[in-house]
Amino acid sequence: MFSSAVAADTGAMRPGPVSGRYPERKDQENGWLDHSCRALQGALARMRVNRQAGLRKLAAAIDRQGDALRVLDGPQLDSLLLDLRRQFRRCGLSDPLCIRAFALVRELAERTIHLRHYPAQLMGGWTMLQGQLAEMETGEGKTLAATLAAATAALAGIPVHVITVNEYLVERDAHAMGPLYRALGLTVGYVTQDMEPEQRRAGYACDITYCTNKQVAFDYLRDRLLLGNDRNQLRLQLESAYADNQRMEQFLLRGLCFAIIDEADSVLIDEARTPLILTRNIDSSAEHTVYRQALELAKQLLNGSDFYLDSAQRAVQLSLAGQQKLAGLQSAEEGLWRNARRREELVRQALHALYLLHRDRDYLVAEDKVLIIDANTGRTMPDRSWERGLHQLVEAKEGCPLTDAREQLGRLTYQRFFRRYLRLAGMTGTAREARSELWSVYGLRVQRIPLHRPCQRRELPAQVYPRAAEKWSAVITSLIEQREQGRPVLIGTGSVVDSELLSCRLTAAGISHRVLNARQNQAEAEIVAAAGESRQVTVATNMAGRGTDIPLADGVAERGGLHVIATCRNHAKRIDRQLFGRCARQGDPGSYQAILSLEDELVQEHCSTALVKLLLRRMEKGSLFQRQLNLCGIRRIQRGIEARHREARRTLLQHDRQTGRLLAFSGHLE
Numbered sequence: 324m325f326s327s328a329v330a331a332d333t334g335a336m337r338p339g340p341v342s343g344r345y346p347e348r349k350d351q352e353n354g355w356l357d358h359s360c361r362a363l364q365g366a367l368a369r370m371r372v373n374r375q376a377g378l379r380k381l382a383a384a385i386d387r388q389g390d391a392l393r394v395l396d397g398p399q400l401d402s403l404l405l406d407l408r409r410q411f412r413r414c415g416l417s418d419p420l421c422i423r424a425f426a427l428v429r430e431l432a433e434r435t436i437h438l439r440h441y442p443a444q445l446m447g448g449w450t451m452l453q454g455q456l457a458e459m460e461t462g463e464g465k466t467l468a469a470t471l472a473a474a475t476a477a478l479a480g481i482p483v484h485v486i487t488v489n490e491y492l493v494e495r496d497a498h499a500m501g502p503l504y505r506a507l508g509l510t511v512g513y514v515t516q517d518m519e520p521e522q523r524r525a526g527y528a529c530d531i532t533y534c535t536n537k538q539v540a541f542d543y544l545r546d547r548l549l550l551g552n553d554r555n556q557l558r559l560q561l562e563s564a565y566a567d568n569q570r571m572e573q574f575l576l577r578g579l580c581f582a583i584i585d586e587a588d589s590v591l592i593d594e595a596r597t598p599l600i601l602t603r604n605i606d607s608s609a610e611h612t613v614y615r616q617a618l619e620l621a622k623q624l625l626n627g628s629d630f631y632l633d634s635a636q637r638a639v640q641l642s643l644a645g646q647q648k649l650a651g652l653q654s655a656e657e658g659l660w661r662n663a664r665r666r667e668e669l670v671r672q673a674l675h676a677l678y679l680l681h682r683d684r685d686y687l688v689a690e691d692k693v694l695i696i697d698a699n700t701g702r703t704m705p706d707r708s709w710e711r712g713l714h715q716l717v718e719a720k721e722g723c724p725l726t727d728a729r730e731q732l733g734r735l736t737y738q739r740f741f742r743r744y745l746r747l748a749g750m751t752g753t754a755r756e757a758r759s760e761l762w763s764v765y766g767l768r769v770q771r772i773p774l775h776r777p778c779q780r781r782e783l784p785a786q787v788y789p790r791a792a793e794k795w796s797a798v799i800t801s802l803i804e805q806r807e808q809g810r811p812v813l814i815g816t817g818s819v820v821d822s823e824l825l826s827c828r829l830t831a832a833g834i835s836h837r838v839l840n841a842r843q844n845q846a847e848a849e850i851v852a853a854a855g856e857s858r859q860v861t862v863a864t865n866m867a868g869r870g871t872d873i874p875l876a877d878g879v880a881e882r883g884g885l886h887v888i889a890t891c892r893n894h895a896k897r898i899d900r901q902l903f904g905r906c907a908r909q910g911d912p913g914s915y916q917a918i919l920s921l922e923d924e925l926v927q928e929h930c931s932t933a934l935v936k937l938l939l940r941r942m943e944k945g946s947l948f949q950r951q952l953n954l955c956g957i958r959r960i961q962r963g964i965e966a967r968h969r970e971a972r973r974t975l976l977q978h979d980r981q982t983g984r985l986l987a988f989s990g991h992l993e
Contacts, residue, residue, distance in 0.1 A: 462908025
């Protein structure tokens with residue numbers, strides 16, 4: 324439960340005289356001893372995820388408070404609500420007041436949106452209000468649980484950002500939970516990519532704002548540009564009294580007070596390997612010819628002699644022979660081609676575009692535009708582009724009109740950004756694998772929340788085949804068996820091209836189905852809503868793995884529920900668990916199975932060719948032990964990728980700290 328110190332700090336989380344007009348936590352650059360202690364605490368954090376006794380007592384206390392509210396009419400509840408807000412202003416987030424608030428939110432939720440928080444959701448909401456990460460199994464109702472923490476903090480006058488991974492969920496959750504917030508006298512808004520600055524400002528001015536991690540981070544960067552190096556809170560306070568053109572009126576956000584992050588492991592872990600860079604277009608039409616020349620030169624180089632590819636690290640290395648060949652191929656003496664370093668850098672980027680970035684896996688081409696695909700969510704990112712000319716080289720490769728280059732205006736990492744919130748909380752179904760990193764980097768302690776109903780999810784034995792063709796045949800055979808039982812089937816694929824390849828096979832086999840990938844993102848809600856119908860087959864990328872609920876049609880549960888087939892391993896076990904979590908939600912029956920091959924991208928790109936050939940030869944003998952050994956090998960590859968990604972995040976954080984120290988004398992890193 325809360326300490327009195329936490330309750331007293333409530334006033335510091337509100338924009339105002341205490342915390343300033345734009346409250347946020349200052350960066351703290353600690354020494355090596357502090358970092359070592361933090362890392363040790365992170366290692367010990369894995370032993371503190373099951374402390375549930377206090378949460379159960381708290382849920383019982385909320386139940387007792389709620390019993391008295393059920394007989395009250397609307398005006399009586401309004402009177403209690405008004406008194407509660409006054410008490411929060413005076414006493415802060417004290418335990419008794421928060422218990423009353425949870426009971427009131429629960430009662431009004433039942434009356435407005437016809438949903439009543441059950442004990443597990445009460446525990447999850449309380450955990451988030453404490454500034455911790457609630458690990459709630461997939462399907463346990465995290466969206467509804469978040470309303471408890473968000474509404475309670477907002478009633479205390481604290482601006483709340485509810486952050487999620489994509490705009491589909493932003494709009495869905497803001498509209499679905501809006502009636503509850505409005506019944507509490509709170510304003511709710513949301514921010515999406517296509518909004519103008521005034522609309523964004525209005526969204527952030529609400530008591531509770533739903534937004535994606537990318538939008539809020541970039542909007543914060545825009546505020547930092549407006550603020551410049553003059554970030555004195557007292558000056559901002561005084562400006563409101565004497566300045567004609569107040570900066571406060573131009574800011575998009577009101578500060579970084581309290582954030583609740585949905586799918587927190589995806590936001591804080593998976594997406595934290597790449598810094599956010601705010602840019603603007605600059606006229607680079609003169610360089611477009613250079614990009615096309617670089618692409619033509621790259622096509623004349625030979626893999627294995629002139630250059631070497633490292634698919635695991637997504638890197639290209641020119642050999643000495645390649646450098647010499649490149650110098651001989653380019654006879655023009657004008658411009659930057661005379662500079663060997665710049666010439667080789669351009670050609671390396673061109674090789675990257677040609678051999679490491681693949682259409683319908685890493686990007687889509689739509690309406691003569693190259694759209695990057697987010698590997699974690701399976702959705703396109705129209706507002707993102709690769710840097711250092713790579714995006715223009717991909718456009719040249721695909722025959723699209725070349726866009727202008729972009730000039731960097733500001734830079735920020737997720738690690739630095741989210742640690743600036745005065746209070747940070749989160750929720751996810753898959754946090755245990757990353758709990759050490761979540762604590763050591765963000766100070767987020769993971770608390771596992773008990774299930775509302777016993778889980779009936781069944782795991783079928785994983786299968787691994789030598790060839791991809793055999794895998795797809797096994798997938799079709801398995802789904803036919805499940806459809807004969809009247810069960811719906813969800814098939815998870817690793818890329819757009821795989822989903823469409825499987826779709827062609829299903830069509831040839833005469834099996835009706837629907838496809839959900841980055842091309843069908845507009846129809847996502849409709850496709851997901853129908854995926855639980857009897858005998859329905861849905862082929863999906865990771866778009867169906869985060870934040871979506873597949874309701875079962877009448878009679879489907881009696882036939883065994885939804886069956887999920889994974890046709891590849893993702894780069895992290897957590898992402899695999901998200902896909903499997905589509906089935907058997909809220910005590911419903913369901914099952915899942917992985918059907919893999921040694922020709923899957925994970926194996927081909929992260930395992931040596933010689934080892935793959937050896938495994939194939941042994942596997943063709945049909946040994947059950949060998950098949951199990953291959954499964955262990957695939958999991959080992961997956962763990963290696965997880966370790967490399969973890970190291971990339973650690974390196975980015977260290978570089979961020981070092982750059983911040985070096986630039987401290989001249990201003991701020993952003």
